[in-house]
Amino acid sequence: MSSPLSHELIESIERLVGPAGLVRDPELMQGYLTDWRNAYQGLAALVVRPASTEALAAVVRLCHDAGVALVPQGGNTGLCGGSIPDASGRQVVLSLSRMKRIREIDLANETITVEAGVILQHLQEAASQAGRLFPLSLGAEGSCTVGGNLATNAGGTAVLRYGNMRELTLGLEVVLPDGRIWNGLRGLRKDNTGYDLKHLFIGSEGTLGIITAAVLKLFPATHSTATAWVALPSAQAAVDLIGHVRSLCADRLTGFEMMSRQSLAFVLEHVAGCSDPLDTPHPWYALIELRDTVPDAPLTQLLESGLSHAFEQGWVIDAVIASSQAQAAALWALREGISEAQNHEGPSLKHDISVPVSRIPEFIERTDRALQQDFPGVRIVSYGHMGDGNLHYNISKPVGHGDAPFKAQERAIMQVIYRMTSAFNGSISAEHGLGQAKPAAAAQFKDPLEIELMRAIKRTLDPAGLMNPGKVFASGLE
Numbered sequence: 001m002s003s004p005l006s007h008e009l010i011e012s013i014e015r016l017v018g019p020a021g022l023v024r025d026p027e028l029m030q031g032y033l034t035d036w037r038n039a040y041q042g043l044a045a046l047v048v049r050p051a052s053t054e055a056l057a058a059v060v061r062l063c064h065d066a067g068v069a070l071v072p073q074g075g076n077t078g079l080c081g082g083s084i085p086d087a088s089g090r091q092v093v094l095s096l097s098r099m100k101r102i103r104e105i106d107l108a109n110e111t112i113t114v115e116a117g118v119i120l121q122h123l124q125e126a127a128s129q130a131g132r133l134f135p136l137s138l139g140a141e142g143s144c145t146v147g148g149n150l151a152t153n154a155g156g157t158a159v160l161r162y163g164n165m166r167e168l169t170l171g172l173e174v175v176l177p178d179g180r181i182w183n184g185l186r187g188l189r190k191d192n193t194g195y196d197l198k199h200l201f202i203g204s205e206g207t208l209g210i211i212t213a214a215v216l217k218l219f220p221a222t223h224s225t226a227t228a229w230v231a232l233p234s235a236q237a238a239v240d241l242i243g244h245v246r247s248l249c250a251d252r253l254t255g256f257e258m259m260s261r262q263s264l265a266f267v268l269e270h271v272a273g274c275s276d277p278l279d280t281p282h283p284w285y286a287l288i289e290l291r292d293t294v295p296d297a298p299l300t301q302l303l304e305s306g307l308s309h310a311f312e313q314g315w316v317i318d319a320v321i322a323s324s325q326a327q328a329a330a331l332w333a334l335r336e337g338i339s340e341a342q343n344h345e346g347p348s349l350k351h352d353i354s355v356p357v358s359r360i361p362e363f364i365e366r367t368d369r370a371l372q373q374d375f376p377g378v379r380i381v382s383y384g385h386m387g388d389g390n391l392h393y394n395i396s397k398p399v400g401h402g403d404a405p406f407k408a409q410e411r412a413i414m415q416v417i418y419r420m421t422s423a424f425n426g427s428i429s430a431e432h433g434l435g436q437a438k439p440a441a442a443a444q445f446k447d448p449l450e451i452e453l454m455r456a457i458k459r460t461l462d463p464a465g466l467m468n469p470g471k472v473f474a475s476g477l478e
C-alpha cells in the first residue's frame, strides 16, 4: 500500500532520525497500532522514533507544515486508547522509546532529570541507586514511560502518601505543536512568575504537545516495610479501617488498596502461582502497606496494634501480616493481577471513577443494585486505590453470555455508572484519562464551562488540531 505521506516528507524525516528511527514494515508497526489489551486498533502512515529533543522537534515542525497529525506514544500501556492512531492510516505515531537518558541527578536539590522515554521501573532503579526513592508505582511500571505517566497524570498505589505524577513534577521540556521547544526544566519548588504552564501539559494526553523530558522530585529511600492482607465484612469497614490506620500511622501509610471477592476470585482462577492467603472467602479485602525511612522501624507492631483495635470494632474478620519480602510480593501480586485476570473473562468494561472516600460504600451499594436490576448477572469487579477515593468499577459479562451481546450493552452500563458517579459529585475518569474511550462521556458529565475553557486552551496551543486528534475531545476541535 502506498503511503499517504509524500516521498519528500518521509525522506526528510528519515534524514532527521536515521533508518533506526523509522518503522514502515507493516508487521513491525503492529505493536504500535494496538494497545496492551487489544481493545483498540488503528493504522498509521509511519512510526517515527526520534533519539533527541532536537530531532523530535524538527519532525514535529515538518509534520506541522505538511498538515500531518501526530499521535505521541510511550510504553503503550494506557487503558483508554490514547496512544493508538485512528483508522485513517494518515496519522504518524511519534514514539519516545529511543529517548531514554537519565540526564541528571541533583542530590542536593533532591531531583532527577529524565527523558520522556525512560521506563518507570528504570527511573525507580536509578533513584534507588542514588540512595533515593522515586515513589510512583503501578502495575505497568515495567513498560510504561515517564512521558506517558506525565501525559496521563498517572496515579497508582502510593498516591496516598506521595501524590499523583503532577505532585511529583517540578519542570518539563515540551515540543509544541509547531515544533518550538519550551525548556521549562527548572528544578524549582517555588516559582510564582505567572501561570504554571507545566500543569497544562501534565494530564493533557498528548493533545497539547510532546513532553520530551522532566525534572522530578526525589524522596528519602524507605528502609522498613510492613504489609498486611486483611479480610473485611463490608466496604464501610474499609473506610473505618483506613481512617483508623491513618490516624495511627500518619505518613507511614503508603498504600491502602481495596478489592472485592469477585476481583480476587478472578486472580485465583487466572493468574498462575496465586493462592488465597486466608482459609475462607470474605466479601472484601484490603492490602495495607506501611513504610518508614528508618531501618528496623517497628511497623509490624504498629500494624498489629491497629488491626487488633479493628478486630474489636468488627471492621476486620481475618488478617495476614507478611513475614518476608517474598510474602509481601505475593500479596501485592494478588492486587496487581486483577487487570490481567479480568482480561481472561472476555471484554472488561472499565470505569475508573472517584468519589469522596467517605461515600465509597454507598456508591458501591447503590450502583451494584442499579446494575443488577438492569443487567442481571453482570460480574462487578470493584477494586482500587481506596485512600484516593478511586475505584476501578469494572464489569464482566454474566457467566455463559457471549461477548457481542455484552459489548452491545456497554453504553447503557456506562450510563448507569457515570450517572451515579455524577450524583455523588465524583469524576468519571480518576486515573487513566479520557483517551478515545471517554471524550463523549466527559462532554456529557463535565461542566460545559470547563469543556469550553479546555477547548480554548487546545485552540490556542494547537490551532491546526494536529496533536492526537480525537483524544480528550470528542472530534478534534469541532
Ligand code: FAD
Pocket (backbone or CB within 6 Å): 036, 071, 072, 073, 074, 075, 076, 077, 078, 079, 081, 082, 083, 096, 116, 137, 138, 139, 140, 143, 144, 145, 146, 147, 148, 149, 150, 151, 152, 153, 154, 155, 156, 157, 205, 206, 207, 209, 210, 211, 212, 339, 340, 431, 432, 435, 468, 471
Ligand atoms: P501510553 O499508553 O503510550 O500513552 C498514554 C497517553 O499519553 C496517550 O494519550 C499518549 O498519546 C500520551 N503520551 C505518551 N507519551 C507522551 C509524551 N511523551 N508526550 C505527550 N503525550 C504522551 N495507570 C495509573 O494511573 N495507575 C495505575 O495504577 C495503573 N495501573 C496499570 C496497570 C496495568 C496492568 C496497565 C496495563 C496499565 C495501568 N495503568 C495505570 C495505565 C497506564 O499504565 C498509565 O496510564 C501509564 O502512565 C501510561 O504510560 P505509557 O508510557 O504506557 O503511555
Ligand code: 2HG
Pocket (backbone or CB within 6 Å): 079, 139, 156, 336, 338, 339, 350, 384, 385, 392, 394, 431
Ligand atoms: C490498577 O489500579 C490499574 O490496577 C488498572 O489502574 C485498572 O485495569 C484496570 O481497570
Ligand code: ZN
Pocket (backbone or CB within 6 Å): 156, 384, 385, 392, 431
Ligand atoms: Zn489504578
